[in-house]
Amino acid sequence: MFENIGQILILMWRTFQALPLVVRHKRKVFDQLFEIGNASLLMACVLSLFIGGVLALQTGAALAERGLSSFIGQIVGLSMCKELGPVMMAVFISGRIGSAMAAEIGSMAVYQEIDALKTLNINPVHYLVLPRLVAISIALPILVVFSNLVGWFGGAIVSVYNYKVAISYAAYFNSLRSGVDFLDVANGLIKSLVFAVIIGAVSCHQGLRTVGGPRGIGRSVTKAVVNSIVMILILDYFLTRLLMHLDR
């Protein structure tokens, strides 16, 4: 996995250099955006609702025992927007979209479609990687905003209706508003942007280097997903550390 990091960075750099060309490919970006939204929006909401809910459940009971249930909104709010929203959405999108990217580009590699592009003097990085990387970099942060909102709401439902916590909506959202400011949300969005670039680059890179028929495509998909998730979780720590530094 790590031996490819150099190649992945090169692919990112070449895509970055091609960024001005994105206007030419805007239709492909829209197509990709539509596909990502279509494939993930509903599922992302369901996931986030339950993530917010379980956060409230776990912390709520413990806080209530100590008479601190007025802090629950703050805790759910911060955990969601700084950590769980970005990370869980990134993991989910690796599985849902990264895999599709690796499969699609991988099958194009195996069936010589990428060779055909090259013979038409069409750069596969511009044609295939650029629109995907741009689309996922737009889509993931937006998805995280949704995830935060739904997750906060999920936390609220549990905080109100779970008998161990049982606080009012007003108390929950007051606590949330006092503890979470715009910078915290921005913090999570920066993370999710980095994660998006990683998922896109890892998956496209894996797709492009696919060899060996249908089995090779399967291998590429698995590798793309696993490598993306591993990299996300490792990078999350260092990003958190870095952002903490910049924050306060």
Next chain:
Amino acid sequence: MNSTQRRGVGIQVRGLRKSYDGQLVLRDISFEVAPGEIFVIMGPSGSGKSVLLKHLIGLEKPDAGEILIDNESISSPGLMDRHRIAMVFQSSALLNSLTVGENVGLYLSEHRLKPPAEIEKIVAEKLELVGLAGAQNKLPSELSGGMKKRAALARALVVEPELLLYDEPTSELDPLMAVTVAEEILKLNRRMSVTSVVVTHDRDLAFGIADRIALIHNGSIYSIGTPEEVRNTTHPLFQRFLAADFNLKQSDKS
């Protein structure tokens, strides 16, 4: 460069060698193709014909040797911007996510060479030429192997290449369509002196269109010559290769 009086490019291949995981697939291949020539590479399956063709368009990097297109190395940057080279793949290699029409017009639309309406017209023209009139909105998955091959040919024709590489252009076609494609290769060559390199094991095609034929076996070129010279080859394998015939029923009777 003048488009009406275009001249094909010349190719020089010198000492080309390539191996995959220790298996030598091309060993010391050298030949030259003159501008505007139809050069046919013939040989049994697995002899390295497709690999050789991929080297000629820069899809594969040789382990040793060099390939010059009009005296310029195929690997020199920007060569594909200066020369129009197209290839018809053995497997057609149409983009499965695009319609046939989008595939055929891809070169023009991606490089923004023509306005959309004109591209549509050109696509219709080329599709008609290969006997696929009206197939614009079909997906490649809805076509037979032979139809895909012809769509791939149409896609290559749209490029208006100076060098056109064909990998088994008639392998999945019925005899009538094979003749049409052969005629098209000849016509392109005559009208615009497109340099053509045709890989095939179709003897009729080879002898029908070739200016010169190279016989390749196990990654080496055994001989190069005019169709007449090649017909009189003394190599036992190629004698059999060129004379092979379905005589199964007769040998049954005897």
